[in-house]
Amino acid sequence: MKANKTLCLYNDSMSNIFYSLNSINTILAKAKPSKGCIVTSATLADKLAWAIKEISSADIEIIIVPDGEQAKEWNELEKLLAAFSRSGLDRTSTVIALGGGTIGDLVGFAASIYLRGIRYIQIPTTLLAQVDSSHGGKTGINFHGYKNQVGVFGMPFATIIDIRFIRYLSAEQIADGIGEIIKAGLIKDKSILSILKKETLASLPSSPQLLTLIKKSIKVKLSYTEKDFKDASVRQLLNAGHTIGHAIELKYKISHGRAVTLGLIQELAFTESLGLTGSSVRINLVKLLEHLRIKTDTTMKADWSAIMHDKKVGGSKILFPVIMKEGKSKIVDIDLNTLKEFVGKA
């Protein structure tokens, strides 16, 4: 018997990423949609009215979804699909997601299942979504209290990064994005950390280095997602900081990037204790965060039960992303009990 192999070669490359809203015309000329619509929140439709105008001078329909995690709910998915149907979207239509990661995740999923999949374009408006969630094709919603329980791997037709959106973000939202940028630096590209050393939380939004940082972070992400689209092997390196970070995020309801930052510090301490990471990595990270003026509350600890639920697969081992030194990482098969002991003591 031959196994039912699914070999998917997704062109998840930098060539589908654009760095100005103007490029929407080039993209739509290629997609030739019969119809289009923009999905965004009421807050963003108001704040980013100029962007909507740049995206479409014509009468494009705007579909409103809630802000934040509230968008990623089952009933919102139903409402959005019903809106697609009411708007008469067909197989050759294109949907544009304008918003942060939650809107991107919801819209990407809805577009991927409407008529068994229509095209969608990601226009991420937060730093976190620009460097992380809008790339790699993971889409989905939360379900009955669990994060990203339902979704698909579905690539956007194109992604547009426009750094003009960054000026609308709060310091908290900038710090949120920096968490994932630092992670990219630690696991693969230490030049990211060198650039960050010359910035602060306040300087970054208007820094001439901002676009470079974004591009480098995306490159790190794509280097893994292109090799491992369905998240079965090397892609798990992108989960550095997330095993503990996710559990902290759930417990203290803090933002994703903040939680990843805390997760990185604690996971580095863990792999340090196993002799897999030199202690300078963690010390340098704490220094960098101080320099950036990103506060880290080290009293926040993960609950073991939350880590276990997040793990999603059985067995007594866990595939753990280990950072050996800045810019170098690998997956190590670690005994669950070792991690449990560390979390219990932390």
Added chain:
Amino acid sequence: MKANKTLCLYNDSMSNIFYSLNSINTILAKAKPSKGCIVTSATLADKLAWAIKEISSADIEIIIVPDGEQAKEWNELEKLLAAFSRSGLDRTSTVIALGGGTIGDLVGFAASIYLRGIRYIQIPTTLLAQVDSSHGGKTGINFHGYKNQVGVFGMPFATIIDIRFIRYLSAEQIADGIGEIIKAGLIKDKSILSILKKETLASLPSSPQLLTLIKKSIKVKLSYTEKDFKDASVRQLLNAGHTIGHAIELKYKISHGRAVTLGLIQELAFTESLGLTGSSVRINLVKLLEHLRIKTDTTMKADWSAIMHDKKVGGSKILFPVIMKEGKSKIVDIDLNTLKEFVGKA
């Protein structure tokens, strides 16, 4: 700019199709699921208790969904996903769909979006599902009154055809399956029609030719779905009889295969009127149906509005599957008005 190409090579081949329930052991030895469950209806769980026993001597969980089209509703999808979650299915779990096309479509879709996709096995119990819907990876549900509006292309890990299920079917259900078998014969493999000529509706369930007919029909289907997984070109030949047939099915609430049979007769009359098909094809088809003792109510007509809604894409042309002679077909770009005129007069 390079287009965002999705090149998917799905191993949608006969090698993943098995012809006895016993093969479940081989399949599960390959899938090595952490957990498994069987999804079926209460009626089938009762009637096919012997099959469930053969599938699993161990304590496998059984999840019950409604019979018929009622299974393909949004709230049933939610209930099924919640059941997966409650059962603690993880990424390495496998779900078994035991039932007709509606259960297969629902379960295939749910499995394809749970945790962004887990493995599922199709065990179709109707002739129609055995020859048609369980192959080719189309999954999905109806949504707000429209058929198959939401879904994905997601291949089953394996499909098991067991002809012992056929004896539980009514004559109506056998006729339903024959509709798609005849279609396969007309578009690609005329030896199917020769075999059918020696059978009747009553003889088929216990005929020694039954398995051959099923295998030949599957082969026709896969010959198109392997070349055109996402239904963008040659796969549309499988829609022969469906343009008019689907509209009749909706209007008169008759079974799918019955409607396809009527659709084939009327579409042959249409392409005959355009000089694309010789009249003997339609005459022979009517004779074959009489011989099989399958009644056809030729007073049933399609509504133009239903055909238009089903078309799903814009423009003044329609890609129409044309049968030139028995076993030969091609896609022809036909003016919509020509078809409209024919439907109006029919």
